[in-house]
Amino acid sequence: MPKSELLDNLSIDLLLNKLEEQLYVADRSLATALYLAIKMKKPLLIEGEPGCGKTEIAKVLAKILDTELIRLQCYEGLDVSDAIYEWNYPKQLLYIRLLESQGSMKDVESEIFSEKFLLKRPLLEAILSEGDIPPVLLIDEIDRADEEFEGFLLEFLAEFQATIPEIGTITAKQQPIVILTSNRTREIGDGLKRRCLYYYQSYPNRERELKILRLKVKNVPDHLLEKVVDFINLIRQRPDIMKKPGISESIDWANALARLSAKDLTRDVLLSTMSCIIKTQEDIVKLDIDSMLSMVGSRGT
Amino acid sequence: MNIYEFVTDLSRVFRRRGLKVGVSESIDACGAVSLVAGGEFQDILTAIRVTMLKDPSKYNLLEEVIQEAASGTGGAGEGDEGTGSEETQGGMQRQGAQQGRGQGQEKTSSQYVMYSPVESLHKRALRPMDVTKLRTGRRIIRRMKRRLAVLPGRRSRISRRGEIEFRRTIRGSFKTFGEIIELKKTLKTLSRARLLALIDISGSMDTYTDWLVRAMYLFSRFTRRAEIFVFSTRIRRVTDYLLVTNLEEIRRRLSDELDLWGSGTRIGHCLKTLLENHGNLLDRTWVVIIVSDGWDTGEPELLRESIEGLRQRVSRIIWLNPHSDKPGFRPLTIGMLTALPYVDILAGTSVLEDYHSFLTFFGKSIKPMKKPSRLAGYGVAARSL
Numbered sequence: 001m002p003k004s005e006l007l008d009n010l011s012i013d014l015l016l017n018k019l020e021e022q023l024y025v026a027d028r029s030l031a032t033a034l035y036l037a038i039k040m041k042k043p044l045l046i047e048g049e050p051g052c053g054k055t056e057i058a059k060v061l062a063k064i065l066d067t068e069l070i071r072l073q074c075y076e077g078l079d080v081s082d083a084i085y086e087w088n089y090p091k092q093l094l095y096i097r098l099l100e101s102q103g104s105m106k107d108v109e110s111e112i113f114s115e116k117f118l119l120k121r122p123l124l125e126a127i128l129s130e131g132d133i134p135p136v137l138l139i140d141e142i143d144r145a146d147e148e149f150e151g152f153l154l155e156f157l158a159e160f161q162a163t164i165p166e167i168g169t170i171t172a173k174q175q176p177i178v179i180l181t182s183n184r185t186r187e188i189g190d191g192l193k194r195r196c197l198y199y200y201q202s203y204p205n206r207e208r209e210l211k212i213l214r215l216k217v218k219n220v221p222d223h224l225l226e227k228v229v230d231f232i233n234l235i236r237q238r239p240d241i242m243k244k245p246g247i248s249e250s251i252d253w254a255n256a257l258a259r260l261s262a263k264d265l266t267r268d269v270l271l272s273t274m275s276c277i278i279k280t281q282e283d284i285v286k287l288d289i290d291s292m293l294s295m296v297g298s299r300g301t
Numbered sequence: 302m303n304i305y306e307f308v309t310d311l312s313r314v315f316r317r318r319g320l321k322v323g324v325s326e327s328i329d330a331c332g333a334v335s336l337v338a339g340g341e342f343q344d345i346l347t348a349i350r351v352t353m354l355k356d357p358s359k360y361n362l363l364e365e366v367i368q369e370a371a372s373g374t375g376g377a378g379e380g381d382e383g384t385g386s387e388e389t390q391g392g393m394q395r396q397g398a399q400q401g402r403g404q405g406q407e408k409t410s411s412q413y414v415m416y417s418p419v420e421s422l423h424k425r426a427l428r429p430m431d432v433t434k435l436r437t438g439r440r441i442i443r444r445m446k447r448r449l450a451v452l453p454g455r456r457s458r459i460s461r462r463g464e465i466e467f468r469r470t471i472r473g474s475f476k477t478f479g480e481i482i483e484l485k486k487t488l489k490t491l492s493r494a495r496l497l498a499l500i501d502i503s504g505s506m507d508t509y510t511d512w513l514v515r516a517m518y519l520f521s522r523f524t525r526r527a528e529i530f531v532f533s534t535r536i537r538r539v540t541d542y543l544l545v546t547n548l549e550e551i552r553r554r555l556s557d558e559l560d561l562w563g564s565g566t567r568i569g570h571c572l573k574t575l576l577e578n579h580g581n582l583l584d585r586t587w588v589v590i591i592v593s594d595g596w597d598t599g600e601p602e603l604l605r606e607s608i609e610g611l612r613q614r615v616s617r618i619i620w621l622n623p624h625s626d627k628p629g630f631r632p633l634t635i636g637m638l639t640a641l642p643y644v645d646i647l648a649g650t651s652v653l654e655d656y657h658s659f660l661t662f663f664g665k666s667i668k669p670m671k672k673p674s675r676l677a678g679y680g681v682a683a684r685s686l
Contacts, residue, residue, distance in 0.1 A: 012337070012340060012344060028341075028343060028344070028347070029343070029347040029350070032337060032343075032344045032347040032348065032351075033347060033351045035336075035337075036333045036336060036337070036348060036351060036352075039336050040329065040332055040333060040336070042329065044351075045355075047357070049581075076452065076453070076586075077453050077489060089467035089471075090467075093471075093481075147525060147526070148455075184581055184582065185581070185582060185584055186495075186526070186582055187582065190321060193355040194323065194325055194326065194355075197329070197333075197351040197352060198350075198351055198352075198354070198355040199351055200357035200360070202357075239576075239577050240606075240610070242580075242610075242613065242614075282613065
């Protein structure tokens with residue numbers, strides 16, 4: 001099917017198949033949420049634990065639609081000049097010097113504040129995109145950004161336009177498909193949630209996680225993958241563990257086991273690869289490795 | 302029933318159960334349900350979930366409503382907002398056993414307090430807040446915010462370590478007729494922090510009720526990201542009660558809707574519940590203020606584990622103990638002794654009432670941070686006691 005027709009003929013089942021073709025194992029509810037976000041032209045806010053594949057959804061969606069992925073990584077102190085536009089001050093200065101040396105300073109102001117000297121940041125890039133298919137705009141880890149930026153996003157997501165005082169208001173030629181992700185390190189404001197469709201991405205169940213590992217990791221025996229999933233699930237059930245391993249940690253761990261050609265999850269193998277799943281010393285101390293290994297049915301040594 | 306009626310009824314039920322489902326959510330839900338109407342039932346549920354339920358902890362509401370509709374019980378959500386799923390086991394008060402072990406208690410030694418295995422939950426008729434004291438408190442809170450700031454604000458200061466700021470550089474070049482001699486660098490000043498206040502409203506804090514209500518109000522104005530919880534044998538979030546401008550309305554809400562007043566204290570259990578439910582939201586941008594006299598009837602080990610877990614997550618823990626202002630005070634209650642190694646500042650309640658007292662505690666112990674770096678060590682102030 002030509003890519004441009006994909007959006008017109010999109011259905012939940014088709015999206016589900018396409019996601020799987022891209023090695024992304026999604027459940028039906030996620031495919032429905034994506035389908036609704038595309039059809040209703042509304043941003044989709046995906047919240048969930050770190051490492052559950054939230055960012056990956058946007059990447060995979062861009063691949064499926066064969067369109068551009070524009071990513072805005074949020075952080076504390078992110079402001080409009082990092083998100084929308086900034087003037088290229090060094091280039092403007094050099095240009096002024098050049099004009100000075102040529103002695104032609106006429107209309108210098110309109111020239112230096114033209115698009116030539118504009119540094120387009122992700123949000124402006126998204127609304128200026130001109131392809132057949134709208135780009136996927138990923139606003140990643142919105143919970144890391146300040147509330148002021150969240151407030152600014154309210155306007156942007158409602159109107160899909162940006163105002164540059166020296167040039168004017170730029171409105172989106174076509175509305176990008178917007179995916180926002182949040183690790184829930186803070187509560188996202190009601191205003192932003194109201195403007196988005198909301199999906200909570202939890203840890204996958206055992207069967208789905210196994211399916212993901214089988215797709216993503218080669219050369220690991222099936223019984224070992226099962227033990228990996230069971231062990232990871234045991235850790236996730238512990239309320240005292242601060243950094244719980246996500247899917248990405250499971251994949252990393254299974255990959256590490258594949259590299260080491262491990263045949264079983266023994267104590268030694270576990271200790272040598274523990275850093276793939278547990279990232280803080282406090283959490284490592286809390287784990288009773290022997291009893292957990294016996295629970296997943298592995299040999300102690 | 303058509304889609305519109307179905308969605309309207311559903312949004313009404315959700316609103317009755319305390320969810321913020323507005324007209325825009327209902328419009329989105331109608332659009333979403335009509336898009337998936339020919340598909341599986343599960344798709345319709347997902348469509349409702351993504352458009353109307355924007356809090357994962359409320360996902361089970363939808364299943365409940367559907368089940369009620371299927372069983373024909375109807376009338377879902379009629380005043381069934383419970384007090385939470387926490388267990389209601391008795392708050393055992395060991396105050397009698399602990400009494401007289403240190404701090405300047407209000408009660409006389411002849412007063413004998415027995416513990417009860419039955420949890421005692423009360424509402425309380427509160428007095429109106431003293432506006433003069435609130436005014437002083439607001440001034441102190443503003444200062445406190447600057448002292449405890451860990452996050453960069455919007456303002457910046459000139460610093461050699463900062464980033465080049467072209468606007469200032471160009472403006473500076475005007476003095477030298479457009480020739481840039483010096484690159485101006487600026488660094489954002491730290492002026493913000495996120496506050497989590499945990500306020501003990503158990504029986505042992507009865508004497509300080511007026512002050513506690515004032516503290517709740519003042520802490521809720523610390524920053525827009527302030528979260529206020531009260532605890533006794535359970536913990537409850539009261540931020541929403543305080544998010545109105547009318548003082549009388551706040552007093553009414555805290556009097557009529559809060560029923561944890563005057564119970565026993567299980568600090569460890571309450572902190573554990575807090576960490577389980579909201580631990581993932583805490584990080585080093587948060588400052589925690591605990592207001593309690595440290596009388597704890599729970600397990601000291603649980604308190605130690607919980608406060609250690611809290612300390613690992615946040616940047617600072619400040620403990621306000623009402624007895625701390627009294628001469629000869631020593632932190633000897635089990636709760637205080639257990640928590641002390643994890644506390645940065647131990648101060649009295651007077652810090653919110655008297656500016657000199659605020660400076661005495663906060664001026665010595667804590668200096669405003671210059672840059673948002675990891676705090677080196679903790680518990681210095683508390684250990685020096």
